Amino acid sequence: MELESIGTPPGGDRETGDESVPQGSDPDRDIVELIHRGDVRGALTTLMRRHGTAVYRYCREELHDRTLADDVHQQIFIQAFRDLTRFAGRSTLRTWLLAIARHRVLDAAKARRRAQAHIEEDDTADAPDPGPPPGERLDEARLQQAMITCLRRLGEHVRGILVLRYQQGLTFEELADMYRQKPGTLQARVARALPTLRRCIEARTGGTV
C-alpha cells in the first residue's frame, strides 16, 4: 500500500456543527488575538464554541464512558483556560487543545484502569457481532459498531493516532508534533493499522467492509 494514499486529510470541509473557523496561518488566529489582548475568558468562550463538540467526540471515543467523557471534556477546557496565556504558537491552537485533550484522556483512562484493576475485563467486547450472511457487504451501522469494538482491540497508542487522524482531521505533521515522532513513522503505523482493523471487523461480523 502506498503511504501517500492513506487518507485524505479530513480538513475543514467536514460538517462538525461547530462555528466556521477564520482563515489564516492558524485558523484560530482570532482566539490567539483575544489572548494577546488579555481577554482570556473571551478566548475560552470562542474555543469552546468552535472546538467543544469535536473534543467531546474524541473523549467519548477514547473513553467509551459517557460520564467520564463529560467530566474529562470539561477538565480539558478548564486546563486550556489556565494555560491559554502560555500558548506559544508553535502549533495551531486546535492541535495544542487536542494535545491537552489527549493527555487528560490518557490520565483518565489510566486512573480508571487502576480503579478497576480488580474487576475482570468485560468480555462482551469479544462476543461476535450478529452479522449478515458470510461475504455480504456490511451496512454503515454494523460497520460502525464493529469498528468501535475493533478499535479498542488495536491498542491505546494506535487507536489514538487513528482517532486523531480521521475523526479529528489532524495532519501527520500535527500528529508528529503531538507524539514527537516522524510523520512518516506515524503514517506507516496508520497504513498497517487499517488492514488490521478491516480484518478484525470482517472476522467479527462475517461480512465484508
Place this chain on the structure above:
Amino acid sequence: MNDKEPIARLEHALEQLGAEHEPPRGWEARVLAAVEPKPRRRWWWLAVPALAVVLAVVLLPALLSPRPGALALTIERIPGPTRARGDTQVGDRIHATARGGAGHRAIWVYRGETDLVAVCPGGTGCSASGGALALDFALDRIGSYHVIALAGAAELPVPHGAYDEDLAAAMAAGATDQRQVIEVQ
C-alpha cells in the same frame, strides 16, 4: 476486489466516528463557572475570626475556671465567761479564719514582735474545712496580738518567732498576707 475501496470506506467510517455524540447541555456554562475568579478576601477577613478563636481558646478556660478568691482574714472575738462585751481583755478567745488565696495557707499569731503564740497548721486549735483554715486560741496575756493570714502557691516557710523575719520569708516565698492587730488589755 479493489483493495483500496474497503480502506477508503474504513477511513470514511473513522471520520464519522462518534458523530452522533453531542456535549451535555450547559457544559460551557459549567466550565465558565469553574474558571470564574474567586473573590479575593482580604487577609483580615480571615484574621478576625482566627483571632476570635485564639482569644476564646486562651481566655475562656481562664475565665471559666474557678478562680481562687483573694485571701481573707476574719476574726471573731469570743468574750470570756466573766465579761459580756467591751474591749478585748485577757480571758477572751478569738476565732480566726483564713479563706481564699492560693493553695497553701497559714495563720500565725504573734504577741509583740518576737513571740509566736499560735500557728496553724501545726499548732493546737487549728482546723481546716471547706477550703478554709481556722484557728481558735485564748488571749491569755496583755499585749498587741498580730494575727497574720498567709497564702501562697508554694509551700510557706516555717515561722521561727520573729515577726518581721518570718513575714519577710513568707513574702520571699511568694505569699500574700492579711493582717489584723488585736490589743488585749
